[in-house]
Amino acid sequence: MTTLRRAGRYTVLVLLALVFVVPLLWMILTSLKTYGGAQRIPPDWLPNPFSGYGYERILNNAESPVLRWFLNSMLAATLHALLVLATASTAAYALARLRFRGRGVGFALIVGTLFVPPTSLIIPNFVIVERLGWLDTLAAVVVPSAASAFGVFFLRQFFLSIPGELEEAAVLDGANHWQIFVRVLLPLSKPALATLAVLSFLTNWNDFLWPVYVLFSPEQLTLPPGLGLLQRVHHGLPGGDGGRGAGQRAGAAAVRPRPAAHHPGRLAQRAEGMTARSWRRGAAARAAAPLAAVLLAAGCAGPTPSTPRSDARMFTNPVVRTNAPDPQAIRVGQTWYLFHTNGGGRNVPVLTSPDLVDWAAAGDALPELPGWADAGKTWAPEAIQLAPGRFVLYYTAAGRESGRQCVGRAVASAPEGPYRDDSASPLVCQAELGGSIDASPYRDDDGSLWLLWKNDGNAVGVDTWIWVQRLSTDGLRLVGEPTLLLKQTEPWEGALVEGPFFHRRDGRLYLFFAANAYNRKVYAEGYAVCESPTGPCVKAAENPILRSNAVASGPGHASMVVKDGRTWLLYHAWPPGQEGTTDPGRQVWLDEVTWVDGRPVVHGPTGTPQPRP
Structure with missing residues (x-):
């Protein structure tokens, strides 16, 4: 009897120990899996193959300096x-x-x-x-x-x-x-x-x-908010550094000696809005806070993403005040359609506007992803009209097999969708080069179709190149061989270039691109002049032509539109001091571009009222 009681006690103790040990063991094993292995359902207990990529990424990534957060936490707590x-x-x-x-x-x-x-x-x-x-x-x-x-x-x-x-x-x-x-x-x-x-x-x-x-700067964070930032950077918050996921987050948690008692999920998004700027508005603003909260709650019942309308002849940036990264717009008839990176439960949110200023939500342009793609990281969508009643959308999504971001294409009969992708594999996915992102279609004056994209080299520590390849007449296949156009070479570009698009004016072909870390104020926009869609391309000496100022931070990943003979640049930017947050996140700005001796001059970021397009 004594032996049975002792065995029963030990059995209960072992089971209780497993309750505490199994989650820790699962976290460590997940941190040693590849991206695809970490996402597999049903899950595998043992990593196959073993991978230290998660640790490599979090320990060598300047955007999420986990070791710096560890030292900050150690110093602060001591x-x-x-x-x-x-x-x-x-x-x-x-x-x-x-x-x-x-x-x-x-x-x-x-x-x-x-x-x-x-x-x-x-x-x-x-x-x-x-x-x-x-x-x-x-x-x-x-x-x-x-x-x-x-x-x-x-x-x-x-x-x-x-x-x-x-x-x-x-x-x-x-x-x-x-x-x-x-x-x-x-x-x-x-x-x-x-x-x-x-x-x-x-x-x-x-x-x-x-x-x-x-604490606002990434290098000043302690571990708990740092891991909250890591969760957003490596999952769900899009940008120019894909290919990361559960393995990296588990690696970060394993690096941390003791997990935080708080969950850094939605609370982070709520708390991020309080910055030094919001409180420097004075005692009167703080006294009005209760009224503002009531008005805000009332507004949440039916918000519009666009700027509030006052003088019909003027507008004030941003034109979309909610989180809408990587915007691109096309005009069909008298309506503009704007597509941006996933958010609000939509794979490809689409907005409509009669004038590029007043935007209204119009649903999800890509409600269903193809079988090769996982949801949650559908980035930088761009659409093109190839014929009446035929539109093709190019987008970036998480490749299930490769574990990298890949480019896909989908077809619709209306500009707002729904777009359908019936392909069994991505259009392009350079997994060995970090993946492929930021696809941009272009139809040249001779009718030829081209696709620009970027290999996501900064995700694996290699160069990021902007590539171009010809498209078939239906826009669904790549034809011939890809061509390398340019990579990061200038100090202002940091470790990457991304978000490319072509624009031809007066017979001259311009290649616009963004560069540097997307969640920092050093993010900016530049351009190059190309002899043809396959190059060669020469970067402008005056780059960057769009950079941070007192009203907007990290402007970039733009697209260009022409309305009534005037050229406009649509781009995203953070509120200063709130880089990397999701509320309000990257808002959409609209500024005019003029051409001086063949050089584009962006009149922005402009935060004061200006005439409407």
Whole structure:
């Protein structure tokens, strides 16, 4: 009977241990899988094949510096624990050993602060930190919570348990209060001090909400908000750095010694909106916050993505105020159709407008993906009309077999769709070069069809090239051999070029492209002049022709339209200081392009009212 009881106890203990160990083991094994292996259903327990790509990406990617976040968290949590020990121990000693008027009331008030909801202190703490100039510094996550009411209570109770005779003996030896505190109480309180240090360290280490409010730069983040950023960068938030997924996120979690207590999902999207700029608008704006919240809630019932209409002759950027990255527009009849990267549960959101300014949502242009593609990362769609009632959409999606981003094509009889892709494989997918993204169709003056795209080399640490290849007359097949046009070579371009498109004017062929990290203010737009669609192409000396300023950050991934003889550039840009966020995310801007001696001049980003197209 004793043996059976013991076996039963061990069985229960083993099962309980598995409850805690299995998720950790699953995370480690997933971090060693390829992208396709991590997404496979039903899942495989063991990696096949083993891959360290997830660790390589997160440890060598400047957009998600996990090691920097680890060091930031370690430094912040250590300094926080030391400050808590210093403030709590001195206050606890005074409340436990010193006799002074109001001691009991003071202790009651300190303990009473434990009942104040921490979230109610976010706004006053934010205002104080901003006025001290600590925003986007580690001081903002170390100092505000250094005065720990719990620490004072905890150490006071421990100090009271130490016999007073020890202090009396020290007084007889001539010791003062400071000497008694340092040489008698603290050495005897090592267990309590160690416990408080560990609790304080873990509290700061796992804090997610407060760092999201006060840390903005990727290199300043601690691990919890950093992993939230990593989740958006490597899953669901599109941009010019594809080919990443569950393996990388699991690798990041495995690098982190202890997972955060908070889930960095939707809370991150809600919290990201609070920046230094939003609070620098003054006390009046903060006083109006409740009214603004009511108006915002009312507006959520039926929002329009476009800019509010005032003077019918003028408009103010952005023309689409919601997250709409990688915009491209075509005109059919009197209506403009704008396509952009996936969002809001749609693979290819489509908007319509009569004038390029007032846009309205028109559904999902690609409601169903083909069998070779996985949902969630449908990027940079561009459409072209090849004949009356025949439209072809080129888009980027996650290739199920390759684990990379690949280019597909779909056909529709109407510009807004629904487009259908009946292909069994991608149109182009250079998996060995990081994948293929940002496809852009072009019909030259002689009627020939061409497709531009970029190999996603920055996803695997190789060069990013802009490629071009001829399309069949129906736009569904590539003909001949691809040609390399250009790659990143200039300092402003950073590690990549992307988002290419052709535009011909006065017989001259221009190749426009974006460059650098899409989620930073260094992202910009440039151009080259090409002798033909297959090159050669020469980059402009004045590049970039569109860059960040005080009203828009990271402008780029553009498309060009002509209306009534005037040329306009549609592009996305972040609100300054909110690079990398999803609310509002990358908004759509519209600025005029004029031509000076054959050179395009973009009049933007322009944040003031300007005449409508």
